[in-house]
Amino acid sequence: MAKKIALLFAGQGAQSVGMGRDLVEQFPVASDLFRRADEILGRKLSEIAWRGPIEELTKTSNCQPALHVHGLACLAALRELTGQRACR
Numbered sequence: 441m442a443k444k445i446a447l448l449f450a451g452q453g454a455q456s457v458g459m460g461r462d463l464v465e466q467f468p469v470a471s472d473l474f475r476r477a478d479e480i481l482g483r484k485l486s487e488i489a490w491r492g493p494i495e496e497l498t499k500t501s502n503c504q505p506a507l508h509v510h511g512l513a514c515l516a517a518l519r520e521l522t523g524q525r526a527c528r
Contacts, residue, residue: 447518449511455503457492460510463517464490470513477509485509 463470464486474486488496489506496502518524 447515449514450507452500452503452507455489455497455507457490457494457497459489459506460486460513461490463510463513467513467517467520469516469520473509473513473516477505481505 460470460474464474474489477485485502485505488502489510497506
């Protein structure tokens with residue numbers, strides 16, 4: 441029987457300045473996700489997530505997309521580490 445894994449992603453209130461920076465430094469796929477988010481949003485969400493200030497990151501308009509991209513980056517890094525490329 442195949443093992444099942446459940447992943448939980450943080451919600452608003454879990455944000456912190458610097459979130460995702462370590463992933464970007466280790467995983468090109470995470471870097472690409474943050475870059476694509478910046479392009480789609482037309483602003484440097486990555487800079488707010490990585491350098492703050494916390495007051496800017498805490499705004500819902502920044503916090504929600506930052507947490508979403510961070511969660512996707514975590515998932516992408518996990519997939520890379522385990523050799524999984526797609527959800528099953």
